[in-house]
Amino acid sequence: MPFIDDGFEALTKPFYNGKKLTDPISAVEDKNQLLPAFLKVKGLVKQHIDSYNYFVDHEIKEIVRANRIVKSDVDSSFWVEFLDIRVESPENVGQNGSTTNPKVTPQECRLRDATYSARILVDVAYTRERQKIIRRNVELARMPVMLRSNKCHLYGANNAKMEIMNECPLDPGGYFIVRGTEKVILIQEQLSKNRVIIEADDKNSIITASVTSSTHERKSKTYVTLKKERINLQHNVLAEPIPIVIILKALGGLTDFEIMQLVAGSDARYQDDFEINFSEAVVAEVFTQQQALEYIGARVKMGMKGRPARGGPPQPRRSVIEEGLDALANIVIAHIPVEGLDFYPKAIYVAMMTRRVLMVRHNPKLVDDRDFVGNKRFELAGQLLSLLFEDLFKNFLSSLKFNIENTLKKQHRAIPADPLLQIGAQGKHITEGLNRAIQTGNWTVQRFRMNRAGVTHVLSRLSYIAALGMMTRISSQFEKTRKVSGPRALQPSQWGMLCPSDTPEGEACGLVKNLALMTHITTDADETPIKRWAFTLEPPAEPLRNFSGAEMHKKGTYIVHMNGTPFALTRFPKKFAANFRTMRRRGWISPFVSINVNENLSAVHIATDEGRICRPYIIVKNGKPRIKESQLRMLQAEKVTFDDFLRNGVVEYLDANEENDTLIAGTEKDITKATTHLEIEPFTLLGAVAGLIPFPHHNQSPRNTYQCAMGKQAIGAIAYNQFNRIDTLLLTMVYPQRPMVISKTIELIHYDKLPAGQNATVVVMSYSGYDIEDALVLNKASLDRGFGRAQVFKKYAADLQRYPNGSRERIGDKDPALEKNKALSKDGLADVGCMVESGQVMIKKESPSDTTSSTIGMERRVEAFRETPISYKAADPAYIDKVMITQTDRETQLIKVQTRQTRRPEIGDKFSSRHGQKGVVGIIVDQEDLPFSDAGIVPDIIMNPHGFPSRMTVGKLLECLTGKASIVKGRRDYGYGDAFRSHPLEEMSAELVDAGFSWEGKDYFTSGITGEPLQAYIFNGPIYYQRLKHMVQDKMHSRSRGPRAILTRQPTEGRSRDGGLRLGEMERDCLVAYGASQLLLERLMTSSDAVTLDVCQRCGLFGSKGYCNTCRSSQEVAKMTMPYAAKLLVQELVSMNVGVRLQLEDEFPHPR
């Protein structure tokens, strides 16, 4: 393994909680050292990267191998074969394909709005004029490259190399850069494929076994349903439910006795229940396989029949029997391949589904839980890309074939048909397809009729944590609007796999989840060698093919399943599983293959498929953990890695299913004789984002959830390269600090290197009344000294377009006479360091007024330009931070200007501690007015004590106390607040007393206003406070007059359009109830969209200029004021043939 300097090195070197090489090591206490070792090998985003690597290294080759030959129907001697496919590393490509810069870095792509992609090369063999030609390294398309994958230039780069590439070494990677934006393919959660799920509907006493078959060709769902005692099989391709016996008869012509045995075995209960189904077949007069196939074939849906393969010639009509055969062989339960018309495996499968339905009928507890994590699969970037690529590649092949055949059809060709040209031309559709999918997030796979939106998201760079949190995010396929609690609830099997705290509030609650710290998602492993192992194991499993139903269902016989498909039998399941595990621990089988024994179903399940979620544990044998001091010494000395522990049988990965077979001890003292595994570290049940919270186990659970949402909004350091980036919006803190109280997670994810917040001296007391409802009191002197100071960077970009007629946009000269051009320099761009105010021009862009008419053939005319400048919009001034001129990969000139504002906290800005306790600044107080302690300590923040009782955030109190003790003693190793292993409070209090502070952290304070002592002792100490991105400056808004919407002439809406503040329905109701009619009139008409109109009193229609066009008179035309919207309504109604007449009446009629 190449040594990857990914920033974790510092942690493993001096044993990360301050242990030195000479310190004694206890195997049990220091087992947590495995955690950094794990993260070094696997890391938080390694699942994305592993998955992508697997795709570009293996999966893509499989896809091409499966579809490698294109043959022509026109010329039988012509063929094209794809021998191999490779993905290169990203390089810069010039206009004519020449490589100008051999290496393109991700940062360059971000700045230049380019796509970080690499060439896909293929080796092709084809015939030209009956000659076989082999061409190697033909460019097929371009593949977006995942950052830090093995195709990326960042792969294996150390800090120095990262610095040269202008990349942050702490950046997690795992995302793509498409057209300059960073895009993440979120992990997609879905129900596992090719597994039978049994569900019961108690209301209608329906029991259903369903299986979603998924192969490369198709996806389909098959149901076996028990309804009113009868069992039917349902499938989309079948017009109506088919009695199960007919299906089983069709599958290989089994006799009734064989069917009975296959389904019920020798169990009389199941036999009795199943028996009735035979009569169904009798009623339908189906006795033979032939009849069964006819019966089924007749019910295969039209439209599915004889569907020609795309691009192929129409196939001849097939007989009904053939239809039935085809449907059963290829469409129903498609993942069980039928080879050479041997239907027995499929019959066993259908019988198994039927049997499970019957079992549930007798024991309703045997239903499956959809929400059980073991029944879920997680789709990662690699899998999604492979789906997309396969589809695009197949489309590519068919259009390749189509185009070649077009040339082959021509009788007299000037040049021989050369597929190479076509490959280049058609290949760009693959490039476009991949880019478009990642850019828009719309995943369209035609052959599965899959159309998923929102698969990708823009990587949030609000803070380091926001970006990291996005990489571990899992989105569920469930409907957000449906009111179901099951999928949203916390599942016990999520323990250690998914973070229990990190989920959004509101509609996506519980549907969007996050990975826990030590979770790994498996990639596919080949099942054939494992099957072979199973047959040679001691005791061996015996192939299922050799047995009849009676033998399969005999008591004590267990069916061995491989990825949900039965394939063998064993009489000794426990021993079989134990030996299987031994082999896995020795490293002979992939560590991610899981095995578990299900006693209820008499089944042994082996899983090798991708997308299972798993997690490492220490193996315990005979009540003793297998981890030894010597091994940890080796780890400390960097002689071994986590993989060695895996290979030596010290740790192993367990997936959610295998966990059911184990007894896992949380801590060493919980180990008993029966214990099989030991947790590496209990706090890893939380995710990376929840790991920021100190003492989370002392907080009320929702508070941790709130913090998980807020930690992502905290302003802080984003990345080491933050000042080299030009993002649309970039928020950074001027003086971020490492939290006083940290956790192991913080060190592991390097939050201490890219922090987002500051340690504020907090005093918990009431002050001034401007602190109600969670408002905070801030010390003005602290703000003067830089507390909470943040910078806001904004991007303004201009892409200089070229038009088909040859004209192009340009940067114009500065007109120094105009005030708005003050910030511009001679080149028409704003100068770095200049202050820009609202309305000032930053990029003096000019567009040609004529972009269509061609100048060819005419004499050169003088081009006219109009100004289309990019100017500064915000009300508060900013400084120009950077100006960048570059060229995009579309050869247009790109100018980016970044502005900078430095913002000091003001009243209304939002702050939050790490315990879900947010608040806005209520008042800023002079230092001399604030209370001070004996030691002269003046608070930075005063927090109202009412924030505590209802929120129950005891963790915050502990953070304060622990932080205070570590400050007082100057020891950073005190400040650990990990879940379940935090520093004991008594020690902290003892330190405080030793330093002359109070035991409970409450000290004597003096009022700064009166100078007299405060009558209560005040709880005080450092608490880490985050400044959140919500700032009044971006939100405050008012208007007295301003723009109006064109259509309704009412004031525009929203701050960005300088809109009015709406007097809404409820407000209107208040005024109506109060009787303030003149105020209402003013608000709703005069100040909104009043218009004076001429209305004809005779016809009731609108006139104009005092004249009624309908009545051709001006006699009875009256002027009146009404809302323009009302006038518009009348006219719109008239336009759709609804006559509206206005009848006018004097409110105060003249006395006659």
Add this chain to the structure above:
Amino acid sequence: MAPSSGRRAPSAAELEERNTVGIRKEIVTNTVSDDYPDNYANEEHAWDKEDFRRTFKVQFHQNDQFEAQFSLIGVDASIANAFRRIMIADIPSLAIETVFVNNNTSVIQDEVLAHRLGLIPFTGGKKGLRDFMGFWRKPGPEEDAYATTFDTNTVSLKLAAKCTRNKDAPRDSRDPKVLYDNAHIYARDIVFEPLGGQAKWFSGEDTIRPVNPDILIVKMRPGQEIDIEMHMHKGYGWDHAKYSPVATASYRLMPKITILQPILGADAEKFANCFVPGVIGLERVTRQEAKTKGSGYEGHEGELKAVVKDAMRDTVSREVLRHPEFEGKVKLGRRKDHFIFSIESAGQWDSDELFMESVKTLKKKCGILRPQVTNMVQTF
């Protein structure tokens, strides 16, 4: 103080009780000031100059240039607090107010650099700072930007540095300070440029200079450069913390520990450990004490007993109140009129000068208030 009819003089014990802030386990009692007439019925508490002269005391505990501790005994909390507040916010000092950035290619943004510079404390010839330098006024919108800038209210500073590679650096060196010249720019690199009459006041030892020359301002790498000019003005702490002449100025009340019942043996040691070292001493019970009946020491001759040695060092951590064995044996309090001031100067003023200046300022403020009070009385 002449006792008039119906007036009574409070007993010494009563006075002591009144003058003590009670430190209980969970609350602080008797915090409110009572130092004004008629607070206590039938007692004479009118302010008396002679009385004040007799009782008022100032004791210095420490008087270094930048740090001073002294006791102010015999004044009310409002007066002591006024001094504290004035020291923080109302004593003028000189700080960088305007920064002219000619060039700044370092990684630190102009605003942040300016902010950092503003917070650097400066010092210089005291006489010049106090007498020669006046206040700067911001020019009006119609005025020239420098119309109000003179040598008597503005100090000009310069900081120009360019980071270059150090050609003589050893090959294996990785320390940027060795590899590059001017990699780190410190406060000492700021150059004072005397204007007009300033040369007379601020030269030689009296030159305007940062108090702490080692304050790091900016780190640079080869090719980066800063070239800035700065204007310093006088300002007040209420305007910006950078003008505050103190790092902090605060006071605490004199702790009072009364041992009510004898604390002996192991308890005594534990008792002493409840306080910061030096507060409680351990002494052997003398024969004399052991003989005295009702003293509580009977039969404990030679054992260790706890005695209050230096109450001033106590931090009032109330640890002793937490232990049930000391319940009823000790009483904690603080003297209401004994203020132990602690002043940390930021450098422009000496710490003791600061206090005197605060007295002067308070006097001046009173001088302003006085005619207004008189006028007020006349109007009604």
